[in-house]
Amino acid sequence: MFFQGWSGILRVLVVGALAYVAMVLFLRVSGKRTLAKLNAFDLVVTVALGSTLASILLSSSVALAEGVAAMLTLIGCQYIVAWSSVRSRRVARLVRSEPTLLLRDGEICERALRECRMTEAELRTVVRSNANAEPSEVAAVILESDGSFSVIPSPEEGRASFAETGLRL
Structure with a gap:
């Protein structure tokens, strides 16, 4: 219950460091807008990224490659929606709420x-x-x-x- 062996701790340290590096790289490439939380969609992506990172770290059934693919998918979808909403009023109205x-x-x-x-x-x-x-x-x-x-x-x-x-x- 309190300790299940060194292999689990070693996995968390190695996979955690690699997942963290991947997350930082993806966020740098995708730009500041990814974490801006300007609307509900942005907030959902931010929470989902945190949840994905936690799953990668703590669930031995989630491989690093799968977790990185999930993060990349979330960031890619957020990028596409943000890009589309800047170029289309229809998409913007669909995704953004007004104050x-x-x-x-x-x-x-x-x-x-x-x-x-x-x-x-x-x-x-x-x-x-x-x-x-x-x-x-x-x-x-x-x-x-x-x-x-x-x-x-x-x-x-x-x-x-x-x-x-x-x-x-």
Whole structure:
């Protein structure tokens, strides 16, 4: 249970080092976009790569070559989808989600909350954790396409409000 022999440890060390080198090389070749987590698809690829690396390291039934092929497949698919979404609006709409405005100048957008399956209490938690404020003290809260929240503080005296800036979401 605590120790099954040196061969398993040696396998993890050798295969782990080789899989790590392969992952670094693939990520360098594929570019920064592979791990950018700009949308849900990017996040899924990042998690899948981590899971694949863990399988290579810890499962003796997964050969290094199979694991490297799996990583290469994931990175290749992500590259093709990202490349296609830059060149085709149809593909971009299919893969990317648009940011959603949940709160504007202190007013909660009820419809947007329902569409995002969020409660007002959850939105208040986001505001408190990001701005230490109440919703009435915040210019905007945006649910970004990667699932993170952007909280834009209310402008200072004499500066334009969020609505007056002309920004549209």
